[in-house]
Amino acid sequence: MKRPLLDAPTAELASWxxxxxxxxxxxxxxxxxxxxxxxxxxxxxxxLPKGLRAELDAEWIVFGTTLAHHHVSPDGTDKLLLRCQDGRTVECVLMAEGDRRTVCISSQVGCGMGCVFCASGLKGVERNLTTAEILEQVLRSRNMLxxxxxxxxxxxxxxxxxxxxxxxLIPALDRLCSPEGLNFGQRRVTISTVGLPEKMRKLADLDRQYHLAVSLHAPTPxxxxxxxxxxxKVGLGPVMEAADAYFRMTGRQVTFEYVLLADLNDRPEDAEALGALLVGRKAHVNLIPYNPVAGLPYRRPSADSIRRxxxxxxxxGVSVSVRKTKGREIDAACGQLRRRSQADAEGPTVVPFGRP
Incomplete structure (x- = not known):
């Protein structure tokens, strides 16, 4: 099997x-x-000399992933399902709005955190993505522009x-943000976590300017x-303490992601508890109306409930916004396209499609 080019740092490729x-x-x-x-x-x-290109092609491959599906929603959101060399699949999404071009990437095949409303973790975590597989999601999305x-x-x-x-993940992001990579500004990168206190502190110790988003989803233990x-296992208190430490050490405001589930965590008392938890903190709340997943019992709240x-x-006194939903027509919530693809795996091959 050929080795993906982005698995090797430039110094290793120079030695080769x-x-x-x-x-x-x-x-x-x-x-x-x-x-x-x-x-x-x-x-x-x-x-490059033709001989060198032939030598490279004999041992290396530019991208180790291949495009399994490409879906485009009416709002212009692109969702890619990439197949890795071992046959596993992973998703990334390219979103355009105004002058912004945002790519949302994955870090693992599946997920082991078990959030009850999420499609990504329904079958648990299979493995970590390699640095090359993380980089390729960004570059494949960029190449579509x-x-x-x-x-x-x-x-x-x-x-x-x-x-x-x-x-x-960090070597991939560091390479993207280097002049050798895409020269991406660290402050334009957001890393999301369900809240692993020790890892949050380790990230802070790395002295980067990446933005941290904590998937909170509930204001009480x-x-x-x-x-x-x-x-x-980890506790809400330690998660909040680690978020506070991240702000102190980096100066970067922490965002708290909150998926709104009808009649579960969208009640007035939940909003009051969330406000009480975050008041006085340098924080922002990003409210995310639930994107329904087939087979799960959770529902999206009404527009009135979201506004309330x-x-x-x-x-x-807490900074708050509601995330605009994009790509609902193409299963853009993480894990949905992969799940549907796995269900169809024994059926006829689906031909990738995109814009006409």
Whole structure:
């Protein structure tokens, strides 16, 4: 099996070049072709000698993932299902709004956190994604944009618990944010976590400017234990303390994600409790109306319930917004397309499709 090019740091690729009698600077040329010039094959790298391109093609592959499905919703949201070399699949989403071009990527195949309303974790976690598999989600999404367009924001909010794969995620993000990569601003990157206190503190210790989003979903320990089972092990208090520590150490305001589930966590008393939990903290609440998952019993709240909840939290002096739902027509909630694809695996092959 050929090795994905992005599995190797540039220094390792330079050593590979030198061992075969090629100038080490050729490694930087190859990397620039992938990051700057959107090459997806060695044949496209026209300023490399043909012999070198043939040698590269014999041992390496530019992207180890292949496109299994490409769905586009009427609002322009692109959802990609990528197949890894071991046959497992992972999702990423490209969203466009105004001047913003945001890609949402996954960090694991599946998820082990067990949030009861989420499609990603219905079958648990299978494995961590490699650094190359994380990078490829970003580059494949970027390559779908017009040549003069670029990504503006990156969110690690897809399948998996981001902080459970820090060892592969951080090298990928650091490379994307380096001049050798996409020269992406660290402050335009958001890492989401269900709330793993030790990992949150470890991320803070790395001295990066990545934005942290905590998937809270409930304002009290009992309700959070019910909706986010990992909370029974880590506790709501330690999660909030780690979020406070992240703000102190990085100066970056923490966002708290809150999926609104009808008649479960969208009641006025829940909004009052959420406001009481966050008042006085440098924090922002992102309310997310539930995107229904087939086979799960949870429902999206009414528009009136969402507005009421927002007003109550805001009335406690807490910054709050409601996330605009995008891509509902294409199963854009993380894990849904992969789940549907697995259910169809024994049926006829689905031909990828995109814009006409």
């Amino acid at each position: 070049m030198l061992e075969r009698g090629h100038p080490p600077y050729r490694a930087r040329q190859v990397v620039r072709w992938v990051f700057d010039r959107r090459a997806e094959s060695f044949d496209a790298m026209s300023d 017009p040549p003069d367009d670029r990504l503006t924001n990156l969110v690690v909010m897809g399948m998996g618990e981001s902080l459970a794969n820090l060892d592969n 009992g309700l959070r234990d019910e909706l986010v089972p990992i909370n029974a 909840f927002e007003r109550i939290v805001e009335g406690r």
